[in-house]
């Protein structure tokens with residue numbers, strides 16, 4: 001295979017600490033599997049860049065990043081320095097939209113060696129994907145404030161769903177479900193309360209379902225769906241959701257498996273017209289930044305998802321196996337970070353996974 | 358105290374099965390504490406009423422119900438007979454808005470005898486309130502469809518927040534927190550993604566916080582907040598949230614305590630200009646309706662919240678104690694329903710709680 005170019009954006013906080021470990025493991029995988037990966041680092045999409053330039057990104061970010069095969073992303077956000085809605089809408093959300101990464105894909109899986117906060121669940125019991133719409137819906141830029149500063153003050157924000165946008169995420173989710181043994185898709189709705197967009201979402205789900213007769217389809221309102229993530233996580237195989245509902249479910253799912261610090265995510269443009277972006281689920285965690293104890297597994301596992309997207313399925317599987325092997329050894333034989341019960345550092349855990357490869 | 362009039366609306370499905378038990382326990386409490394409660398039953402707000410009348414409510418519902426001191430509600434919804442957005446918007450949501458019941462209050466508490474799905478948590482560990490805005494926000498009736506049936510189809514729904522609406526729910530939540538020993542209020546936000554309404558929500562929270570300097574205030578984005586309900590439920594005391602976020606949190610909270618089938622809720626108009634409404638968190642559950650095995654505790658506990666609202670705090674506390682006593686005896690000595698590990702019927706469990714009183 002030819003050379004593949006990867007844009008590396010570490011971002012803020014622990015993003016800058018876990019990223020080197022992600023790159024380390026990817027380099028190791030490239031060695032073992034004879035891949036030609038080229039990494040180029042960028043310092044934008046960070047509070048530091050914002051403080052220097054008054055903007056989260058350079059003007060030519062779109063052209064610059066378009067030249068890459070994928071974007072490997074750490075974490076962005078440092079509320080004490082830049083308000084979140086500026087740092088996020090000025091970087092990550094621009095990438096997702098500018099590159100039309102309309103799928104946000106997040107595995108929720110019980111991993112060996114990581115205790116679940118749920119009683120009596122074992123690895124194997126929980127293994128599903130959240131497929132989140134990633135470009136429209138509740139995350140809109142339409143709205144505003146009227147009668148500002150008075151008692152009549154009213155604030156509006158429009159949820160915007162398009163047939164194009166909803167149908168393509170449903171297609172992705174149905175296709176994913178169709179390839180999995182359980183062939184089961186769950187739709188997150190709230191058509192009993194959100195009375196315009198969500199009944200329409202349900203009707204698009206039903207229509208898409210006709211194109212995938214082999215997939216068992218069900219739906220839950222988001223309130224009781226979150227309850228079922230806790231009570232019956234074994235019921236799920238692929239869960240498809242709007243932007244906001246998907247955001248919630250893809251934090252809650254990893255929380256139920258105890259893996260929120262290690263869960264990966266992919267922001268995918270399936271057309272491959274523009275680069276896709278791979279990032280851990282966890283944020284920049286300014287509170288623990290600078291101490292070298294952040295868990296790098298989310299970053300490394302995201303790297304595996306990137307390898308898969310770039311066509312290197314063997315290498316991707318090997319990275320996931322290396323993560324599992326290191327976790328399975330437990331804190332006595334692996335340098336696990338404090339969040340998962342060890343005393344290892346970010347770099348030690350990254351090195352252990354690279355060696356295992 | 359004078360006579361107090363209670364409108365009884367059982368609704369659909371198991372609502373009609375648990376309501377008689379709720380009334381039975383309230384009558385018992387009235388006997389013991391010498392209260393004069395008068396119950397009047399209504400058959401509207403049900404699929405059956407809709408099928409007969411083409412509407413969920415009679416035209417004069419507002420005048421009729423305004424004459425009561427409180428509304429005791431079962432559950433509404435039967436999707437096979439009436440689409441949810443019609444049955445709910447045509448009844449429950451009309452009550453909440455028409456009577457300006459702007460507070461939805463839901464306790465989340467580990468109860469004796471009810472196993473938590475979370476590992477290693479004991480009664481006492483989890484005990485907090487979700488305070489949900491109940492009349493505006495994401496549950497709006499503004500929006501519509503454009504280019505219907507074409508590829509350009511786009512669907513809009515406006516979130517509407519008002520200063521009046523948000524400030525009054527924040528005041529309620531701060532006042533509640535201020536009365537509790539922990540004096541801790543958590544605000545549910547998503548200002549990093551929902552970039553217009555939620556940053557404004559945050560600013561109203563900060564401003565209200567200045568009026569309650571004794572209350573410790575923090576905020577979490579809704580995605581990580583749901584994760585924390587699972588990972589650290591002991592961190593919460595009072596949680597305040599918008600309509601949609603509150604809806605989610607007030608199902609998830611009881612799920613984490615294992616009490617979703619027994620949790621109560623109050624829809625309160627603190628001005629007392631109009632009646633408040635008390636209902637279990639669970640829905641109408643058509644799948645188990647007609648079998649006499651529904652758990653009546655949510656209905657009964659909601660009755661306790663109603664007693665408290667009507668000024669009968671002793672009676673309310675006695676009902677909650679009776680519930681706890683019956684639960685604590687376990688399935689061998691109490692006729693617990695199947696959902697909490699027993700073989701009792703709805704009526705047997707209701708009777709046991711009434712007797713305990």
Ligand SMILES: CC(C)[C@H](C(=O)O)[C@@H](O)C(=O)O
Pocket residue numbers: 192193223445604
């Ligand atoms: C039935 C539905 C409209 C309702 C809501 O979302 O408000 C319910 O989930 C609740 O929480 O009372």
Ligand SMILES: CC(C)[C@H](C(=O)O)[C@@H](O)C(=O)O
Pocket residue numbers: 088247549550580
């Ligand atoms: C940081 C925030 C804007 C973002 C989101 O809500 O999309 C994050 O929570 C995520 O899930 O990637």
